[in-house]
Amino acid sequence: MRNFKSMITALFLFSVLSLHSAEIEVLHWWTSGGEAKSVGALKTMLEKSGHKWKDSSIAGGNGVNAMTVLKSRAVAGNPPAAAQIKGPSIQEWAELGFLANLNKVAKANKWDKVLPKRFADHMKYKGKYVAVPVNVHRINWMWVNPAVFKKAGAKIPTTWKEFEVAAKKIKKAGFIPVAAGGQPWQEATVFETIVLGVGGAKFYKKALVDLDMKALKSKTMKKAFDTLRMVKSYTDKNAPGRDWNLATAMVYKGEAAMQFMGDWAKGEFKVAGKKIGVDYLAVDAPQTAGAYLYNIDSFAMFKQKSNAKTKAQNKLAQLVLSDKFQTIFNNRKGSVPVKLGVSKMPFDDIALRSMDALNSAAYTKELLPSMAHQMSVNDAIKGAIVDVVTEFYNSKMSSSKAVKKLASSVKAEM
Amino acid sequence: MTKTNNIQSILSRILIYTLLIISAIYFLLPLFVMIITSLKDIDEIKNGNLLSLPKEITFAPWIEAWSEARIGSETSGIKPFFINSIIMTVPAVLISSIIGAFNGYVFSKWRFKGSEVFFSLLLFGCFIPFQVILLPMSQTMGYLGLSGSVGGLIFVHVVYGIAFTTLFFRNFYVSIPNELINAARIDGAGFFRIFFKILLPVSLPIFMVCIIWQMTQIWNEFLFGIIFSDADTQPVTVALNNLVNATSTVKKYNVDMAATLIAVAPTLLAYIISGKYFVKGLMAGAVK
Amino acid sequence: MKSKLNFLEHYLPKIVLAPTFLIMIIFIYGFIAWNFILSLTNSKLLPIYTFSGFKQYYALFDSGKWWLAMENLFIFSSLFISFCLAIGLLLAIFIDQKIKFEGFFRTIYLYPMALSFIATGTVWQWMLNPGLGLEKLLIDLGFSNFTFDWLVDSEMAIYTIIIAAVWQSCGFVMILLLAGLRGVNYEVVNAAKIDGASMPLIYWKIIIPQLGPVFFSSIIILLHIAIKTFDLVIAMTKGGPGFSTILPSMFMYDYSFARNKLAFGASSGMMMLFFVMIFVVPYLYIELRKKN
Numbered sequence: 001m002r003n004f005k006s007m008i009t010a011l012f013l014f015s016v017l018s019l020h021s022a023e024i025e026v027l028h029w030w031t032s033g034g035e036a037k038s039v040g041a042l043k044t045m046l047e048k049s050g051h052k053w054k055d056s057s058i059a060g061g062n063g064v065n066a067m068t069v070l071k072s073r074a075v076a077g078n079p080p081a082a083a084q085i086k087g088p089s090i091q092e093w094a095e096l097g098f099l100a101n102l103n104k105v106a107k108a109n110k111w112d113k114v115l116p117k118r119f120a121d122h123m124k125y126k127g128k129y130v131a132v133p134v135n136v137h138r139i140n141w142m143w144v145n146p147a148v149f150k151k152a153g154a155k156i157p158t159t160w161k162e163f164e165v166a167a168k169k170i171k172k173a174g175f176i177p178v179a180a181g182g183q184p185w186q187e188a189t190v191f192e193t194i195v196l197g198v199g200g201a202k203f204y205k206k207a208l209v210d211l212d213m214k215a216l217k218s219k220t221m222k223k224a225f226d227t228l229r230m231v232k233s234y235t236d237k238n239a240p241g242r243d244w245n246l247a248t249a250m251v252y253k254g255e256a257a258m259q260f261m262g263d264w265a266k267g268e269f270k271v272a273g274k275k276i277g278v279d280y281l282a283v284d285a286p287q288t289a290g291a292y293l294y295n296i297d298s299f300a301m302f303k304q305k306s307n308a309k310t311k312a313q314n315k316l317a318q319l320v321l322s323d324k325f326q327t328i329f330n331n332r333k334g335s336v337p338v339k340l341g342v343s344k345m346p347f348d349d350i351a352l353r354s355m356d357a358l359n360s361a362a363y364t365k366e367l368l369p370s371m372a373h374q375m376s377v378n379d380a381i382k383g384a385i386v387d388v389v390t391e392f393y394n395s396k397m398s399s400s401k402a403v404k405k406l407a408s409s410v411k412a413e414m
Numbered sequence: 415m416t417k418t419n420n421i422q423s424i425l426s427r428i429l430i431y432t433l434l435i436i437s438a439i440y441f442l443l444p445l446f447v448m449i450i451t452s453l454k455d456i457d458e459i460k461n462g463n464l465l466s467l468p469k470e471i472t473f474a475p476w477i478e479a480w481s482e483a484r485i486g487s488e489t490s491g492i493k494p495f496f497i498n499s500i501i502m503t504v505p506a507v508l509i510s511s512i513i514g515a516f517n518g519y520v521f522s523k524w525r526f527k528g529s530e531v532f533f534s535l536l537l538f539g540c541f542i543p544f545q546v547i548l549l550p551m552s553q554t555m556g557y558l559g560l561s562g563s564v565g566g567l568i569f570v571h572v573v574y575g576i577a578f579t580t581l582f583f584r585n586f587y588v589s590i591p592n593e594l595i596n597a598a599r600i601d602g603a604g605f606f607r608i609f610f611k612i613l614l615p616v617s618l619p620i621f622m623v624c625i626i627w628q629m630t631q632i633w634n635e636f637l638f639g640i641i642f643s644d645a646d647t648q649p650v651t652v653a654l655n656n657l658v659n660a661t662s663t664v665k666k667y668n669v670d671m672a673a674t675l676i677a678v679a680p681t682l683l684a685y686i687i688s689g690k691y692f693v694k695g696l697m698a699g700a701v702k
Numbered sequence: 703m704k705s706k707l708n709f710l711e712h713y714l715p716k717i718v719l720a721p722t723f724l725i726m727i728i729f730i731y732g733f734i735a736w737n738f739i740l741s742l743t744n745s746k747l748l749p750i751y752t753f754s755g756f757k758q759y760y761a762l763f764d765s766g767k768w769w770l771a772m773e774n775l776f777i778f779s780s781l782f783i784s785f786c787l788a789i790g791l792l793l794a795i796f797i798d799q800k801i802k803f804e805g806f807f808r809t810i811y812l813y814p815m816a817l818s819f820i821a822t823g824t825v826w827q828w829m830l831n832p833g834l835g836l837e838k839l840l841i842d843l844g845f846s847n848f849t850f851d852w853l854v855d856s857e858m859a860i861y862t863i864i865i866a867a868v869w870q871s872c873g874f875v876m877i878l879l880l881a882g883l884r885g886v887n888y889e890v891v892n893a894a895k896i897d898g899a900s901m902p903l904i905y906w907k908i909i910i911p912q913l914g915p916v917f918f919s920s921i922i923i924l925l926h927i928a929i930k931t932f933d934l935v936i937a938m939t940k941g942g943p944g945f946s947t948i949l950p951s952m953f954m955y956d957y958s959f960a961r962n963k964l965a966f967g968a969s970s971g972m973m974m975l976f977f978v979m980i981f982v983v984p985y986l987y988i989e990l991r992k993k994n
Contacts, residue, residue, distance in 0.1 A: 025644070025645060031485060031486055031656035031657070031659075033484065033665075033666075036484045036486055036487065037484060039486070039487050040487045040488070040489075042487075043487045053487065054644075054645045054646075055486045055487040055488065055645050056486075056645045057485070057656055058652065059655055059656040059658075059659040060655055060936075061659075061936070061960065064956070064959060064960040065640055065655070067959055067960065068548065068640070068955075069640055069641055071552075071747070071748060071959060072548055072549055072641050072642075073552070073561070075552045075553045075556065075748060075749070076552040076553060076561045077556040077561075078556060078561050078562070089747075092747050092962065093747070096747060182854070182942060182943055183940055183942060184940075184942065236833070237832070237854060238831060238834075238851070238854055239854070240853070240854040240856075240859075240942055241827060241831070241938075241939050241940065241942055243665070245665055249460060253460075253461075378962065379960060379961045379962050380961045380962055380963050383960065383961040387767065387945065390944045390945060391944050391945070393944065394856050394942070394943045394944030394946065395856065395944065427799075430796050433792075433796060434796055434797070434801070437793060437811065438810045438811070440869070441810050441811055441814060441873070442810060443829065444822060444825045444826060444829065445813070447825050447828065447829065448822070448825055451825075463838075463839070464828055464834055464835055464838075465839055513721070516718050517718070517722050519718075520718055520719050521719075526715065526716065529719075532726075534986040534987075535726065535731075536722070536726055536730075537922075537982075538982060538983070539726060539730035539731075540922075540926050541926060541975070541978045541982055542733070542734065543929065543930060543950075543951050543954065543974055543975070544930065545932075545954045545958065545971060546734070546737050546954075546968075546971040547733045547737075549749065549964075550732075550736045551733070554728075554729075573725050573729045574729075576722055576725065585919075604711055604714075605711055605714040605715065605718075606714075630815060630816055634816075634817070634818035636818065636820060636933055637932070651818060651820060654818075654820050655820050658820060658824065659820075667824075670824065671825075674820070674822065678816060678817050678818065681816035682813060682816045684816070685809065685812060685816045686809055686813075
């Protein structure tokens with residue numbers, strides 16, 4: 001009898017649970033190693049709350065394969081509940097009517113308060129939250145091997161002029177001054193860092209965010225291209241095609257002195273057993289000290305047919321911005337929490353400096369979206385800009401021609 | 415006279431073997447690099463020479479690739495995906511081969527007005543770039559309720575495999591003398607009887623060709639694999655890509671290589687074991 | 703009863719082909735038509751059906767990158783096919799000399815067909831990279847002047863892709879040609895031998911001409927592989943340095959899915975099919991006439 005009773009209770013509980021719990025599919029391109037592990041943490045948290053996580057992870061081409069899958073799923077009428085989408089693409093999907101309204105969760109969890117306004121705006125379409133941010137990466141870092149600088153008798157540069165002086169010395173001493181990965185996105189990353197350095201935050205915003213034709217064709221832009229050419233002359237000839245992590249390895253092995261890369265590079269140094277401040281340093285890229293070029297990853301939420309799924313989806317959104325997940329995820333990935341007020345305790349020195357830079361840049365309005373990482377302009381325009389940069393970088397094109405081409409290709413995509 | 419001939423033939427033998435061996439080295443080099451890399455530990459790869467043998471052989475990367483590596487949110491290794499691939503490949507290969515056999519039979523022995531045009535239209539279909547059909551196919555699959563299912567994957571592979579399987583069987587059956595067929599017809603044998611009694615018994619080699627070709631194509635296919643699968647049905651190529659092509663993470667090349675070798679093992683084995691039939695089948699007429 | 707059976711027998715072949723016919727009409731030609739319609743629209747992220755005429759085609763013809771992709775495809779496919787045929791033929795002739803361990807050599811030449819390029823491309827990238835692979839090896843061995851840096855040279859990178867592609871496919875061609883060689887009529891060959899003709903001459907004048915159909919089949923299969931080449935380039939160069947090794951299939955994928963220019967991508971797909979048609983249709987025509 002007692003058994004029977006408990007069975008009934010169990011059945012009842014089960015049916016209640018199954019009414020309120022649902023399986024939701026999450027599409028992302030964090031597929032292996034540390035980043036996948038971090039996603040795994042989110043999954044565990046969601047499943048603890050009674051829902052199920054169906055994992056659709058697709059790597060390749062910085063998310064291109066995942067986007068292809070997302071489009072075909074949307075066309076087939078069964079998009080996942082959450083998908084990793086970033087920057088202006090969020091608004092494009094929202095415009096087509098695919099994204100769910102998250103305002104309820106946002107209000108309950110005070111997103112407007114805990115998210116910097118600039119970041120929150122990326123997540124909104126017509127005033128409604130349609131996506132939830134996961135992390136913030138800072139792009140404008142320069143990774144340095146101090147031992148190489150010492151051996152070459154060079155000083156770590158803070159301006160592009162100093163950079164040239166230092167690079168010359170390093171080259172003379174028989175080292176590779178800059179470890180570069182010759183892939184379009186990496187070349188574009190260096191380019192935008194230079195644009196920010198050479199032109200300053202205001203110019204960067206005008207040129208690579210607002211797409212002001214005058215700025216694109218300006219002398220400053222020409223100077224940015226010239227600087228890019230100068231930086232390239234201090235890379236080795238085997239750079240084309242090289243993955244970013246191999247370039248990082250050149251720095252910690254002491255073959256190269258510097259690398260321009262976002263803060264995810266930290267993971268490579270850590271895994272190699274290198275010590276921050278001793279074996280490697282992370283400094284602001286020349287002339288970008290006060291500025292913060294950001295790259296935010298986010299999950300956009302797609303409209304679901306069943307209530308249970310919507311509930312699970314809301315839960316997921318809430319969990320993404322929980323202190324716990326923000327800490328675990330960002331610690332592993334090398335980024336910093338997108339949310340204000342998360343405890344700084346567990347973070348390392350570089351992350352702490354990134355947080356400080358974030359705060360001060362937000363104050364001085366030098367907080368800027370990365371072009372190369374799909375934050376500032378739509379993908380068609382970004383593609384057009386990257387094409388010009390990579391063509392310039394890999395040919396003998398003159399900087400005045402590059403500037404003209406930049407303006408005309410951007411115009412063609414507008 | 416015979417002596418110089420002998421010397422000449424010995425010399426030409428030496429030349430032939432030398433060239434064959436040099437080519438064999440060219441063909442084996444990438445496999446060699448993959449195998450030795452998969453047996454080294456990661457520090458040795460990062461600091462050592464690409465072509466040097468491992469100082470200490472370790473099988474840990476193989477174990478990690480098979481059942482421990484993190485792919486997506488699970489630490490499952492490529493094992494479950496490997497099984498997905500088998501579930502997808504076996505029916506897809508068999509169905510497309512059987513359809514190809516019947517099509518080839520009709521195109522070679524039961525020609526009708528327009529059948530040649532039909533055949534060449536089908537062949538032209540081989541050349542359609544797969545990128546073109548991704549979206550309309552997804553829409554169709556959604557409509558048919560096949561989105562993300564194994565059935566859907568099998569369906570796509572059958573649809574885009576038929577042209578080649580038909581080509582193989584048609585060209586094979588063309589070489590079988592029509593007199594045999596005509597005699598059977600006079601004896602009153604029908605469409606299916608002729609196929610099962612006369613053609614099928616001699617079709618083993620061409621079935622091998624067709625099966626091996628289709629197996630290679632379907633097992634290694636990637637684009638359909640990512641687009642038309644979902645979390646539970648992703649084939650091994652998708653897992654391999656997820657492992658190898660992850661963007662902002664620390665790379666373990668030894669695990670990547672071990673995973674690749676595991677992923678290609680079935681096709682590789684198929685080639686080695688049945689290569690004999692493959693060659694026989696091609697010789698029997700698939701190429702005419 | 704009997705006439706009914708005859709009726710059925712008469713239509714059976716067509717009934718058997720009917721499913722294939724339906725599949726072909728919908729999934730090949732229907733989808734091509736859909737793609738054509740898409741290319742006339744303004745579709746960006748997803749298909750929408752507001753028409754804008756041939757705008758996308760004008761933009762495509764204006765794109766230097768597109769023509770570079772076409773030029774690359776032309777260089778790639780012509781060299782890839784020629785090398786596969788030449789090396790395949792040479793290997794087939796050698797293997798046909800009643801050598802020992804024939805099966806062993808055959809398997810070695812054929813096995814690359816079984817591999818996918820997702821990770822094999824990484825290995826090729828290593829081997830051809832001047833700082834890691836062959837160049838480094840030979841310099842380490844003491845040939846300090848040796849350079850082989852095509853992979854990182856915008857002008858030459860496309861040729862390294864050919865090296866890897868030939869590696870993968872020429873074994874298959876070798877098998878096809880070997881099969882052809884075994885089917886050659888040896889009466890004529892023996893007669894020529896008695897007349898004192900040398901072996902190279904016999905191959906050139908008598909045997910190779912008999913392989914005509916095999917060459918044609920090989921060309922079709924190779925062309926099919928060349929046009930669909932995608933994974934290989936992604937794995938080896940990702941289209942670089944710059945975008946110097948881009949191919950039309952990548953161009954289309956990139957614009958349709960990464961850059962959200964679906965209609966533009968569709969127009970490049972149509973142009974690609976058009977160029978394939980120019981090459982393939984005459985071949986099919988010739989094949990058809992010969993068989994009849």
